[in-house]
Amino acid sequence: MTKPAITIGVFDSGVGGLTVLRELAARIPHANYLYFGDTARLPYGSKSAETVARYAVGAAHFLHQQGADLLVIACNTATALALPQIRAALPIPVEGVIEPGADAAAAASSAQQVVVVATQATVASHAYRRELEARGCAAHEKACPLLVPLVEEGWTDHNVTRQVAQIYLDEAFAGAFAAADVLLLGCTHYPLLRPLLRSITPKSVTIVDSAESTAKAVAAHLAQSANCPPQPAPAHQQEAALQAAERAPSPLLQFYATDSAEKFKALGSRFLGYAIAHVEHVDLKE
Amino acid sequence: MTKPAITIGVFDSGVGGLTVLRELAARIPHANYLYFGDTARLPYGSKSAETVARYAVGAAHFLHQQGADLLVIACNTATALALPQIRAALPIPVEGVIEPGADAAAAASSAQQVVVVATQATVASHAYRRELEARGCAAHEKACPLLVPLVEEGWTDHNVTRQVAQIYLDEAFAGAFAAADVLLLGCTHYPLLRPLLRSITPKSVTIVDSAESTAKAVAAHLAQSANCPPQPAPAHQQEAALQAAERAPSPLLQFYATDSAEKFKALGSRFLGYAIAHVEHVDLKE
Structure with missing residues (x-):
């Protein structure tokens, strides 16, 4: 019997965070991954801390709504300026890169x-x-x-x-x-x-x-959680999670971008190390 | 008797348009200049045509409200994606760079x-x-x-x-x-x-x-307007314009930026060719 797969959300202002995703997938191959690149609003580096926090919290909520159980902020600027706000806004563990x-x-x-x-x-x-x-x-x-x-x-x-x-x-x-x-x-x-x-x-x-260090830290966090398992979910929820995990190929990768999906695919594939087949364009209201 | 100085608004997403301002000031030295760099929202290149048009029209309105009689869109992206919308939105002549x-x-x-x-x-x-x-x-x-x-x-x-x-x-x-x-x-x-x-x-x-070509085109446009003068303004308006021109050093340069004024000064001085003393930070609502 397979354990239900965890879903890890990865957030960056662009495609750079795909190097973090690549390391995560190598270390935690049975997880599902949701990657969000806020490509329409990059670079974050020239924006105020308040604006970066607003954008990052919005993206974090989106990934949580899509099913992320754990969130990795794979963006140095967002980590530097908004990690406490993102942690406060979400009921799931959040790891930054710094x-x-x-x-x-x-x-x-x-x-x-x-x-x-x-x-x-x-x-x-x-x-x-x-x-x-x-x-x-x-x-x-x-x-x-x-x-x-x-x-x-x-x-x-x-x-x-x-x-x-x-x-x-x-x-x-x-x-x-x-x-x-x-x-x-x-x-x-x-x-x-x-x-x-x-x-x-x-x-x-x-x-x-x-x-690489961030992927190692997330893998260590998950290993620790597995040794100290939380309260088990009700039987019918476990059942549903198992059925979903069996239907899906593993690792399941889903990409979201706020700017052109084509541009994301072309540039992103170089960062990830293999071709990205599908990117869903999303439009987050501020 | 001095002619009342014309005020030329120059708009760019950043500091690059200062090369256009430099050429304008060399060719039309007795004009006043208002420069607007939308540095908080650059680069425009990764944004949709609709978004660029909205930002550019907002900036154009701002420069018109500050007194611009003529507007130069010193930004290739904004010119390519939004020149017709900016021309339609303003009651003053608008020149692009392309x-x-x-x-x-x-x-x-x-x-x-x-x-x-x-x-x-x-x-x-x-x-x-x-x-x-x-x-x-x-x-x-x-x-x-x-x-x-x-x-x-x-x-x-x-x-x-x-x-x-x-x-x-x-x-x-x-x-x-x-x-x-x-x-x-x-x-x-x-x-x-x-x-x-x-x-x-x-x-x-x-x-x-x-x-350089854009500055030449604007200078030619002004020379042509001078040869075929529009309906003269009422005497009391002419008087006020004259008094204002006499009070102000010429060319009068005023800089506005949506991101850090310090960053604009440091980088912008290289583009303009001399030190920028004062930059006013403005926050345009979308």
Whole structure:
């Protein structure tokens, strides 16, 4: 007898969070997944905290209504600006990308010095620095505004991207941070650059990826929940869940986007690692 | 006796339109200028035509209420998607950036073959191709998504930018367009790359800049209006206008932005060519 599958909602302002979904699906293959990309309203980075919180809470409610049992905020800006509000608004567990990334980076650093590469908006929020300092690590947050457009252009193994990344890393691993021993990828686009970044970073530096760290944290959370199971559901609800799980292929993936479904498919497939067959366009009222 | 100064409203989704303002101020130095950057809601390129029209008409009304006698839509996306709606909504002349750019490019091309470099959104609208074909020119529209972030990073004379531009131009001047003799800059960020683009483009290719072409078109429009003056205003209105013009330094520049005034000042000064002292933050309701 199969356990009824859990449904995990994954939310991002765009397609970057698909790198988190990819890691989740690899670690928790029997879950169902609902992915929501708020592509019509990106980038969140230029918006006020109030606006980001309103958008993110709306998307979180949508995913909960579609059946999510657990929510992953796979967006650094939304995590930095709105995680407490999203947690307060939903009756299900909500995980962000910043705490797991900071946990993994702090654990990996002997020097207690971490370089964080991220977008301008994430750096401006100083969310990673706060979390790393709370874990006893000094953090140098380096904004790398060209890396997202280079990834979106598909230049993930391009000589130009190598030069740009080298310039950013030379600036980041400088001064007091010349001996930093962890490079934390604080943007969901950057896992696509991991091989390139690995090739230009000294062997003594450990690369920690927030997407991967978040998936590990969610898998650990679920394993813990399984060991301490909640009150079992009434028999007829268990029955219905089992029947649904048996009818559905596993993992079941459903994609929602607020902008063009075609654009999401074309760009998103690169982030997910395989072709996205269907995207449902949704229009969330503010 | 000085003529009462005209007030020209300039609208863009961000700071790029400041290159149009710079050209306008050079050609029409005695006008007053109101610049509106809808920085909180950029980029317009990922939004629906309906949404862009609603935002642009709102901004246009704002500039008219602040006293604009003539409006320049210094935004390729808003021009491509909403120029008719803006013209219909306002009782003042409205000029976009696409028709003047297409006029100048068609006039400069002997081969009747034009390469247009622009953002993905502008290329997807095919607004330049339509206008150029209507003027008897074939057009190859080439999306150059890395150029805007490279300009915003300040790398306008950087070796990386030179390599990226060379790759784009090699792809653009290829096949049937190998003998194109005009390069049309169809994005308000690109004038900052003009020296770099000039250095890597064959001498036989004329570079036409939509920002400059638009300023020339507006100057020509004003010169024509001056030759065929409209019904003069009542004497007391003329008097008030004169008094206002005498009190104000000329050109009077006023900046409005929907996102952070500080960010607008820092980035905008590079586009305008000199420091922006004051930016008023405005919050337009949708």
